[in-house]
Amino acid sequence: xxxxxxxxxxxxxxxxxxxxxxxxxxxxxxxxxxxxxxxxxxxxxxxxxxxxxxxxxxxxxxxxxxxxxxxxxxxxxxxxxxxxxxxxxxxxxxxxxxxxxxxxxxxxxxxxxxxxxxxxxxxxxxxxxxxxxxxxxxxxxxxxxxxxxxxxxxxxxxxxxxxxxxxxxxxxxxxxxxxxxxxxxxxxxxxxxxxxxxxxxxxxxxxxxxxxxxxxxxxxxxxxxxxxxxxxxxxxxxxxxxx
Ligand code: ADP
Ligand code: MG
Numbered sequence: 001x002x003x004x005x006x007x008x009x010x011x012x013x014x015x016x017x018x019x020x021x022x023x024x025x026x027x028x029x030x031x032x033x034x035x036x037x038x039x040x041x042x043x044x045x046x047x048x049x050x051x052x053x054x055x056x057x058x059x060x061x062x063x064x065x066x067x068x069x070x071x072x073x074x075x076x077x078x079x080x081x082x083x084x085x086x087x088x089x090x091x092x093x094x095x096x097x098x099x100x101x102x103x104x105x106x107x108x109x110x111x112x113x114x115x116x117x118x119x120x121x122x123x124x125x126x127x128x129x130x131x132x133x134x135x136x137x138x139x140x141x142x143x144x145x146x147x148x149x150x151x152x153x154x155x156x157x158x159x160x161x162x163x164x165x166x167x168x169x170x171x172x173x174x175x176x177x178x179x180x181x182x183x184x185x186x187x188x189x190x191x192x193x194x195x196x197x198x199x200x201x202x203x204x205x206x207x208x209x210x211x212x213x214x215x216x217x218x219x220x221x222x223x224x225x226x227x228x229x230x231x232x233x234x235x236x237x238x239x240x241x242x243x
């Protein structure tokens with residue numbers, strides 16, 4: 001369902017992604033791990049065109065785009081295929097939990113207000129946040145805000161959810177509730193790409209783990225075999241220093 005070919009990205013002279021090739025099946029959960037600065041966030045951001053790749057092609061669902069030359073229409077179409085969940089939630093501070101979900105639907109997708117509210121409430125229920133529908137982000141814990149952010153990402157019915165270290169900014173006692181929601185989505189066979197440092201979670205939830213270093217995919221395979229029995233020396237060193 002997702003095919004990335006020869007994707008490269010540089011910032012000035014810094015080549016951050018080097019000819020990345022990637023195939024992801026519908027319903028697959030893929031965890032991306034690797035040292036800080038290896039290009040994990042940039043890869044996710046390129047899939048969503050939050051960063052413009054320099055070369056390569058990206059195909060998600062029915063959208064296909066060549067980084068070298070694409071139209072606004074192709075850009076919009078590709079963007080609609082995915083939704084991102086960020087480390088720092090990025091909720092609208094002046095909107096309630098419910099409005100955070102309905103606003104993009106009403107303004108972006110021109111969905112009727114009543115319908116958007118129904119959808120918003122059902123999504124809040126799905127992430128266990130229905131009782132907090134009228135609360136503002138500042139009155140919610142980090143874990144609660146992140147669950148609202150996940151509901152907001154789901155609202156646009158993306159083909160794939162992209163998570164960039166969704167639990168890294170949370171208090172340790174709040175990590176579990178967010179991972180629990182993600183586990184639920186995995187069970188519902190929602191396609192997800194998750195950049196994470198939570199190795200136990202990756203082992204349990206991900207179908208596949210990709211280890212990135214220095215802008216390349218060094219090693220990938222079934223979660224358990226990569227994390228418990230990595231073959232590449234760089235992967236081994238990375239995982240050893242985590243414990
Ligand atoms: P990771 O998420 O694996 O920690 P990133 O994708 O954030 O890595 O960063 C990869 C490299 O790209 C780093 O060297 C980082 O400094 C650089 N980089 C990321 N974003 C930018 C940017 N907007 N401008 C310049 N350099 C950037
Ligand atoms: Mg990052």
